[in-house]
Amino acid sequence: MKDSIIKKFSVKELDAELFTPFTISTGSHRSLENLVFTLEAAGGVKGCGEAAIATHITGETRGRTAKSLRRAGELLTGLNMDNYLGALCKLEEALDGNRAALAAAQMAVLDLACRLQGVSLWKFFGGRTPALKTDITVVIGGADAALSFTKKMRARGFRIFKVKTGSDMDEDFRRLEAVKKAAPGCAIYLDANCAYGAKEAEKFIAKLAARGIRPAVLEQPVAKDDLDGLAYLSRKLSMPVCADESAYSLDDVFRMIRAGTVTAVNIKLTKLGFLRAREVWALARAKGVKLMMGEMLESELASAAAAEFAGGLGGFDFTDLDTPFFIKDSGMTGAGFLSRDGVYSLDRVKAGIGVLPRGEK
Numbered sequence: 001m002k003d004s005i006i007k008k009f010s011v012k013e014l015d016a017e018l019f020t021p022f023t024i025s026t027g028s029h030r031s032l033e034n035l036v037f038t039l040e041a042a043g044g045v046k047g048c049g050e051a052a053i054a055t056h057i058t059g060e061t062r063g064r065t066a067k068s069l070r071r072a073g074e075l076l077t078g079l080n081m082d083n084y085l086g087a088l089c090k091l092e093e094a095l096d097g098n099r100a101a102l103a104a105a106q107m108a109v110l111d112l113a114c115r116l117q118g119v120s121l122w123k124f125f126g127g128r129t130p131a132l133k134t135d136i137t138v139v140i141g142g143a144d145a146a147l148s149f150t151k152k153m154r155a156r157g158f159r160i161f162k163v164k165t166g167s168d169m170d171e172d173f174r175r176l177e178a179v180k181k182a183a184p185g186c187a188i189y190l191d192a193n194c195a196y197g198a199k200e201a202e203k204f205i206a207k208l209a210a211r212g213i214r215p216a217v218l219e220q221p222v223a224k225d226d227l228d229g230l231a232y233l234s235r236k237l238s239m240p241v242c243a244d245e246s247a248y249s250l251d252d253v254f255r256m257i258r259a260g261t262v263t264a265v266n267i268k269l270t271k272l273g274f275l276r277a278r279e280v281w282a283l284a285r286a287k288g289v290k291l292m293m294g295e296m297l298e299s300e301l302a303s304a305a306a307a308e309f310a311g312g313l314g315g316f317d318f319t320d321l322d323t324p325f326f327i328k329d330s331g332m333t334g335a336g337f338l339s340r341d342g343v344y345s346l347d348r349v350k351a352g353i354g355v356l357p358r359g360e361k
């Protein structure tokens, strides 16, 4: 149909303040500095995607990503969304070197295609899990900050605390003891963002066990390329060892899963785009590897897209989609299906992702 031909696009900056800096072992976000990519079809229906810029993790910059998105817009203009899959495939090739742009452009295509069909992205991906509850991240900082943040978030209803570690080991022990004290009975996930050597990580986990702390999952304990280290820890530790930075491409994941290097994989759309993310999901499910759905620092738009992808496909063991709770006002509307205690009620989304920048319809 003619009204599903893309006639316009825009690339806009998405800036917002944070309640607290989002600090991990490799760097920090002091504010949200993402991009929103909007497509408009001839009939006036729009679709939006968000590019998450995490330079300290991916090396991608906002300037380069904006340029890639303008190129994506030019490629997509004139295409008919009746062939949305053709559009997604075109983007795979064109934006392979800039995955934040790939994720945003594919998100906008899928949002638009789903809105044109009058279905939610969650239903589009299978509609399997109607609600997902996210963990909440305890960022790197002092033990007092960890204690008060955990107390506050526990009172608000969060029950899983993902603790970022890897800056100072003694401080990390104090922080983890603070989290345990402030949230008794709650689950703890650990994410070291590449900070340790394999033996060091093993020792760290043993010392935590001596303090009565047993994380439910250990994410990216060692450097990105240290696959031997990941394999060693997967054999030695009783909890799942999850690849995040090491799982940046489909072939990385294929190799790791085939070799039994990891027991869990963190899927992020910003690393893989939608098509490859679905392949990783299929491979992991086929081989009994656990799955985490994660994100970079993202507003409700990209976070909801990730939640709908994961909840639609189903079978995810860990949900780490909490960054909207760090952002003061992202300027997004329609995210009422995400509650203050971190539940994404996906079956309430009517069409597309369900979230749009204020002023868009």
Ligand SMILES: [Mg+2]
Pocket: 191, 193, 219, 220, 244, 245, 266, 294
């Ligand atoms: Mg991670």
